[in-house]
Amino acid sequence: MSATLSSPSSAFLRILTERGFIHQASDLAGIDAAAREGRLTTYVGYDCTAPSLHIGHLLSIMMLHWLQETGAGRPIVLMGGGTTRVGDPSGRDETRKMLTVEQIEENKNSIKEVFSRFIRFGESGHLAAMADNAEWLTKLNYIDMLREIGRHFSVNRMLSMDSVRLRLERDQELSFIEFNYMILQAYDFTELHRRYGVVLQMGGSDQWGNIVTGIDLGRRLGTGQLYALTCPLMTTASGAKMGKTASGAVWLKGEMFSPYDYWQFWRNTEDADVGRFLKLFTTLPMERIAELERLQGAEINEAKKVLATEATALLHGREAAESAAETAQKTFEQGVTADTLPSVEVPREDIETGIGIAPAFVRAGLAASNGEVIRAIANGAISVNDARVTDRSRIVAASDLKDGVVKLSFGKKKHVLLRAV
């Protein structure tokens, strides 16, 4: 743990500090000076393990956002097209399942677009650039690599790194391929220094070891001083890992997690987290956040709505955010059916024929199986047009249509409109 710089002179570090982004840094004074001079070219790497990033990645994206916003330096987004083929062992007990090269490429293309929401890309100045480490890592020759890079790594030291040590201590398998991950990431750092003049690597706290390894390699290869800065691992006040919901992760890609659901996710933040999240996940001025933090009791709901709308606006745009806010207001506060609720289209003739209650919920995506719906009915969780269903043989029919839609609800929070077309 490094001491926090009592009074950073760069806008970049000042903002990161007061908003709670900083977990560890290698040399705050050095970072501060480079930021002040606008030469803090910085990269964050993202592995392509899924078709979308999720909110766990948001912290580091926000840091790149502030880097650009404050003119501290140029953001470099590194796609891990190469490293994903190897698999990072950091912070996990088990080896990831190997992805095919095709899957990685698909994921990479699917992930890319989200960054332009938070940072501006371009050729010059502080406009961001995107790189892909497949470009250089896949061309490495094993023997040359060992001679030029491998000789700078001490296995003794590598064994002491958390990502490796924790695995070994728990008697968990660590394959040779994973053991190499940190070497590749370290090499990336030096390569990005060579290509773009990158001097800082940021990432989650679990990346500390990998980043510092890169700094060491840089010193031996003569890159000059490189820096590390990590953000905390996001957990909720009650200690749960953030971003897990019923359906899985909170994805940043709209097709996988709708703007409405995204708004709802933030709306349901625990009281104790609201202030912290406003600082991290919105760009509202600190004075405004301080105001919101003063709200007590049920008034905190107002702060949660601001959080939800601002966070959603950053990712999906102001319009989508306000539409989500409005839909929520109609649904939860006025108790009317908002026609902007998520909807699923169903052929009109199917509804005229009649659809069983269970299949209807499965088609709406509210349940995974008929059995789940039957059990939910027994739990009193199922409603059609806001009327609780108690009979499992209930049929959703044309008589349920209001303005061409039927409102299906699973519990009080999950609603989907079945739209006859």
Added chain:
RNA sequence: GGGGGAAUGUCCCGAGCGGCAAAGGGGGCGGACUGUAAAUCCGCUGGCUAUGCCUUCGUAGGUUCGAGUCCUACUUCCCCCA
């Protein structure tokens, strides 16, 4: 190389005399209470054309009316001896 132990409900941990859709817990979901929060209490947490049928206990065979449970081989992991 020799000896011993382990793999359980496709989220995780874990009990399981030959009759088991399989104890318990965590997590998740739902209900109540609230404020679309937390905490607490209660319920649910294999699938289906559903008083029945089908698929599940590392893999493949075998014994048996019947196997998660017994036998054999294989795979993977752990421990001890060399």
